[in-house]
Amino acid sequence: MPKNDEKTAFEVFDDDSPQRKDPNAQLIYDYEKHYMDLLSSHKEDINFISELLKETRKEQIETMSLLDKINAHLIDQSVDDEVRIVWLKHFSENLSKSFELSNCLIEHFTTSQLSQFKTELRKRMKK
Amino acid sequence: MSNKTSPYLLMLELSMQGRKKLIDDVFQQSPHVYDSLYSKPNTESFNLYIELYDLIWLKSHWDSLKTYINDHKVFGIEKANLLNIFAWWYGEFLHDRSDESILLSSSIPVMENLLNLKIHNIESIIEFDERCNQNMNKVETSFKKALKLLNDDLKELISERMS
Numbered sequence: 001m002p003k004n005d006e007k008t009a010f011e012v013f014d015d016d017s018p019q020r021k022d023p024n025a026q027l028i029y030d031y032e033k034h035y036m037d038l039l040s041s042h043k044e045d046i047n048f049i050s051e052l053l054k055e056t057r058k059e060q061i062e063t064m065s066l067l068d069k070i071n072a073h074l075i076d077q078s079v080d081d082e083v084r085i086v087w088l089k090h091f092s093e094n095l096s097k098s099f100e101l102s103n104c105l106i107e108h109f110t111t112s113q114l115s116q117f118k119t120e121l122r123k124r125m126k127k
Numbered sequence: 128m129s130n131k132t133s134p135y136l137l138m139l140e141l142s143m144q145g146r147k148k149l150i151d152d153v154f155q156q157s158p159h160v161y162d163s164l165y166s167k168p169n170t171e172s173f174n175l176y177i178e179l180y181d182l183i184w185l186k187s188h189w190d191s192l193k194t195y196i197n198d199h200k201v202f203g204i205e206k207a208n209l210l211n212i213f214a215w216w217y218g219e220f221l222h223d224r225s226d227e228s229i230l231l232s233s234s235i236p237v238m239e240n241l242l243n244l245k246i247h248n249i250e251s252i253i254e255f256d257e258r259c260n261q262n263m264n265k266v267e268t269s270f271k272k273a274l275k276l277l278n279d280d281l282k283e284l285i286s287e288r289m290s
Contacts, residue, residue: 083166
């Protein structure tokens with residue numbers, strides 16, 4: 001239990017606290033409160049985004065580690081060395097670009113969720 | 128719109144399927160991949176076969192998106208969002224390589240047409256409105272036309288060599 005002079009941000013703005021009468025402080029309190037409420041209701045979304053990033057990184061590592069296997073497969077299929085090198089370069093460029101764009105999609109998705117979060121916050125503040 | 132139906136997540140899913148296809152096509156010996164692998168290096172046919180496979184691969188993303196739209200009866204703003212994100216994704220994919228493609232096959236005018244068709248695809252998607260089915264058909268036709276042009280050019284190259 002914190003001492004009186006070590007109150008948390010929420011305790012400072014407690015119902016009985018004189019600081020609640022200050023409109024600016026009240027605004028901060030409301031903001032903090034709604035922010036925390038929203039954060040906890042969006043916990044699932046935050047975890048979802050984190051999992052999404054984790055899965056994409058995992059897939060990228062696994063896919064890139066397949067390149068050696070693909071190279072060996074092409075040698076096995078008697079593909080001309082010069083063709084194999086040029087083709088593999090093009091192949092890995094396609095994969096890298098696809099991963100790069102997937103990361104952008106996750107970023108855009110996160111931004112859209114964040115914007116939704118801010119809109120909800122603004123709506124609650126107006127109530 | 129919930130997480131599951133977010134257009135970003137759907138495009139993410141289609142990209143993942145696309146990468147899987149890219150790898151599967153090598154191990155499952157797709158003829159489209161092996162046409163380029165068994166052609167002569169640094170020849171027009173090699174470049175065309177690579178370009179042809181790229182187009183087939185990019186089109187597979189479009190086909191999956193189209194199937195999703197039809198199966199889930201997506202329309203209105205949701206459909207517009209999906210098409211816009213696909214247009215962005217497709218445009219980004221072409222952005223890095225368009226100059227390279229032209230340079231690789233500068234002697235073949237079809238490459239220029241192909242690039243125009245690819246750009247036309249994006250324009251058709253971007254021009255989306257309530258008459259979107261019309262625009263989706265335009266994209267479909269552009270893909271078909273680009274594939275036909277590439278196939279015809281390859282046939283011509285092969286017959287030239289045979290004669």
